[in-house]
Amino acid sequence: xxxxxxxxxxxxxxxxxxxxxxxxxxxxxxxxxxxxxxxxxxxxxxxxxxxxxxxxxxxxxxxxxxxxxxxxxxxxxxxxxxxxxxxxxxxxxxxxxxxxxxxxxxxxxxxxxxxxxxxxxxxxxxxxxxxxxxxxxxxxxxxxxxxxxxxxxxxxxxxxxxxxxxxxxxxxxxxxxxxxxxxxxxxxxxxxxxxxxxxxxxxxxxxxxxxxxxxxxxxxxxxxxxxxxxxxxxxxxxxxxxxxxxxxxxxxx
Amino acid sequence: xxxxxxxxxxxxxxxxxxxxxxxxxxxxxxxxxxxxxxxxxxxxxxxxxxxxxxxxxxxxxxxxxxxxxxxxxxxxxxxxxxxxxxxxxxxxxxxxxxxxxxxxxxxxxxxxxxxxxxxxxxxxxxxxxxxxxxxxxxxxxxxxxxxxxxxxxxxxxxxxxxxxxxxxxxxxxxxxxxxxxxxxxxxxxxxxxxxxxxxxxxxxxxxxxxxxxxxxxxxxxxxxxxxxxxxxxxxxxxxxxxxxxxxxxxxxxxxxxxxxxxxxxxxxxxxxxxxxxxxxxxxxxxxxxxxxxxxxxxxxxxxxxxxxx
Ligand SMILES: Nc1ncnc2c1ncn2[C@@H]1O[C@H](COP(=O)(O)OP(=O)(O)O)[C@@H](O)[C@H]1O
Ligand SMILES: [Mg+2]
Numbered sequence: 001x002x003x004x005x006x007x008x009x010x011x012x013x014x015x016x017x018x019x020x021x022x023x024x025x026x027x028x029x030x031x032x033x034x035x036x037x038x039x040x041x042x043x044x045x046x047x048x049x050x051x052x053x054x055x056x057x058x059x060x061x062x063x064x065x066x067x068x069x070x071x072x073x074x075x076x077x078x079x080x081x082x083x084x085x086x087x088x089x090x091x092x093x094x095x096x097x098x099x100x101x102x103x104x105x106x107x108x109x110x111x112x113x114x115x116x117x118x119x120x121x122x123x124x125x126x127x128x129x130x131x132x133x134x135x136x137x138x139x140x141x142x143x144x145x146x147x148x149x150x151x152x153x154x155x156x157x158x159x160x161x162x163x164x165x166x167x168x169x170x171x172x173x174x175x176x177x178x179x180x181x182x183x184x185x186x187x188x189x190x191x192x193x194x195x196x197x198x199x200x201x202x203x204x205x206x207x208x209x210x211x212x213x214x215x216x217x218x219x220x221x222x223x224x225x226x227x228x229x230x231x232x233x234x235x236x237x238x239x240x241x242x243x244x245x246x247x248x249x250x251x252x253x
Numbered sequence: 254x255x256x257x258x259x260x261x262x263x264x265x266x267x268x269x270x271x272x273x274x275x276x277x278x279x280x281x282x283x284x285x286x287x288x289x290x291x292x293x294x295x296x297x298x299x300x301x302x303x304x305x306x307x308x309x310x311x312x313x314x315x316x317x318x319x320x321x322x323x324x325x326x327x328x329x330x331x332x333x334x335x336x337x338x339x340x341x342x343x344x345x346x347x348x349x350x351x352x353x354x355x356x357x358x359x360x361x362x363x364x365x366x367x368x369x370x371x372x373x374x375x376x377x378x379x380x381x382x383x384x385x386x387x388x389x390x391x392x393x394x395x396x397x398x399x400x401x402x403x404x405x406x407x408x409x410x411x412x413x414x415x416x417x418x419x420x421x422x423x424x425x426x427x428x429x430x431x432x433x434x435x436x437x438x439x440x441x442x443x444x445x446x447x448x449x450x451x452x453x454x455x456x457x458x459x460x461x462x463x464x465x466x467x468x469x470x471x472x473x474x475x476x477x478x479x480x481x482x483x484x485x486x487x488x489x490x491x492x493x494x495x496x497x498x499x500x501x502x503x504x505x506x507x508x509x510x511x512x513x514x515x516x517x518x519x520x521x522x523x524x525x526x527x528x529x530x531x532x533x534x535x536x537x538x539x540x541x542x543x544x545x546x547x548x549x550x551x552x553x554x555x556x557x558x559x560x561x562x
Contacts, residue, residue, distance in 0.1 A: 011354075
C-alpha cells in the first residue's frame with residue numbers, strides 16, 4: 001500500500017479546497033442564510049409544525065443533505081476529471097499507485113470537504129433555530145456514508161466524462177431533481193397519495209429521511225429501511241467502482 | 254554493463270487502428286544517455302508512455318531493472334522519472350507544493366533538503382513559493398524536470414526536452430543532463446534534432462513509423478551522418494570519368510552533366526577546392542557547384558531501402 005501517495009493526493013485535493021476557502025465556505029453559509037430567510041421565516045412561518053417540529057428546524061437535515069450530496073458529487077467528479085482535462089493525469093498514471101489508492105485519495109478528500117460543508121451548514125443553521133440532535137452518532141454515521149457513496153458516484157462520473165457537458169449531465173439532470181424531490185424541504189405526508197407512492201421510488205428520500213430521524217426521531221420511512229437503503233447505495237457505488245477497474249476500463253490509453 | 258531497461262517485442266495498436274509501435278525491441282544500458290531520434294509521429298511518445306504506464310502495449314513486455322511494467326508496475330515505476338513533452342502543470346499550485354506532491358505520489362517519505370538542492374540545481378531556488386502560472390516557459394520545463402527527479406529515480410525519460418526552447422536554455426538543459434549522467438542516472442531522451450543526439454547521447458536509436466530502424470553508438474552514426482557530397486555541373490557531356498580522376502571515386506548524377514564527389518566533412522584531407530582544381534585540370538569545365546550533407550531523412554530512406562547496411 002502506497003500510503004505516501006494516498007496522502008499526497010488527499011493533501012493536494014484538500015489544498016485546492018483551502019486555497020479557495022472563502023468560496024468553499026462562504027457560499028454554503030450565505031445559501032443557508034438565504035434559505036432560512038426565505039423558507040424559514042417568510043414562508044415557514046405559514047407552514048404548521050411537522051410532527052411537532054418547527055419548519056425551520058425541519059429543513060436543517062434536508063439542507064445539510066442537499067449541500068453534502070451536491071458537494072460530494074461535484075468534488076468527486078471534478079477531482080479526477082480535472083487532471084484528465086489539464087493533462088496532469090500523466091503523473092498519476094506513471095506513478096506507482098494502484099486504482100484503489102487513487103480512489104481512496106480522491107474520494108477521501110471529496111468526502112472530507114463535504115463533511116466540512118455539512119458542519120458549516122449545521123453551525124449556521126443553529127444561529128437561526130434551536131436544534132437538539134437526538135442521535136448524534138447515528139447522524140455522523142449517515143453523514144459519512146452519504147458523502148462517501150456520493151463521492152464515489154462522483155468519481156465514477158469523472159472517470160466516464162470526456163467533456164464538461166458529460167461532467168455536468170448526471171449531477172444536474174438526474175441528481176439535483178432527485179434531491180429536491182426527495183423530501184429535502186418537505187415531508188412526503190404533505191403530498192397527494194399518488195405522489196407519495198412515486199416519491200418512495202426516489203432513493204434520496206431514504207437518505208434524507210434517515211438523516212432527519214437521527215435529528216428528531218421521526219422520518220418519512222422507518223429508520224431500518226433508511227439505513228438499509230443507505231447501506232445498499234454505498235455498496236452499489238463500491239461495486240461499480242470495482243467493476244470499472246476490473247473489467248478493464250482504464251484511465252490508460 | 255547491465256541493461257536497466259528491456260523492451261521486448263512491443264507493439265501498440267490504438268483503438269482507432271493506428272499501429273503506433275510495431276514489434277519494438279530495445280535494450281538500454283545502465284548509466285548511458287540514449288537518444289531516440291525520429292520525426293513527428295514516429296512513435297517516440299507512445300514508446301515512452303508504454304514504459305511509464307500511460308498507455309498499455311498491445312503486445313510484448315517491458316522490464317525496468319527486471320521488474321515487469323505490468324505485473325510489477327509499482328516496483329518498475331518507482332525507478333522511473335518522466336518529463337512529458339507538453340508543459341502540463343497545475344497552474345495555481347506553487348513550485349514547492351507540486352514537488353512535494355510528486356515525491357509523495359511516488360511513495361517516498363518527505364525530504365525537504367533533497368528537494369531544496371534539486372531546486373537549486375535547476376536554478377529554481379528563488380521560485381520555490383511562486384505559483385506556476387507566474388513562471389516562464391523555460392522555468393515550467395525545469396519544474397517538470399524537478400518533479401520527475403523528486404523521487405530520486407534511476408531512469409529518467411525526457412520527451413523532446415528542448416522542443417520550442419531557446420538556445421541558452423537548451424545549453425543549460427544539456428549540461429544538466431550530462432551532470433545527471435555523472436550522478437548515475439540513466440537518461441533516455443527523444444528528439445528530432447540530430448544536433449541534440451550528437452551533443453548528448455552515448456547511443457542513438459532511430460525510430461520511424463513505429464519501428465526501430467537502427468541503434469548505434471553515437472560516434473559511428475555521426476560518421477555516417479557526416480557524409481557530404483560535392484555536386485558539380487559540367488559542360489562537356491562525357492560518358493566516362495577521365496582516367497587520372499579514378500582514385501576520387503566520382504559518380505555521375507542523374508544525367509552525365511553532373512558528377513558527384515563524396516567525402517567526409519570531418520576529414521581534413523578532403524579540400525574541395527583542391528578536388529575541383531584537379532577536376533578542371535583534367536579537362537572538365539565546371540559550370541556550377543553545390544555541397545550537400547546527408548540529412549536524417551536521407552538516412553531514413555537509406556535504412557528503409559537497406560542500402561546503407
Ligand atoms: N491516444 C492515441 N490514439 C490514437 N492514435 C494515437 C494516440 N497517440 C498517438 N497516436 C498515433 O500514434 C502515432 C505515434 O504518435 P507519437 O508516439 O505521439 O509520435 P511522436 O512522439 O514520435 O511524435 C501517430 O500516428 C499518432 O497519431
Ligand atoms: Mg511525441
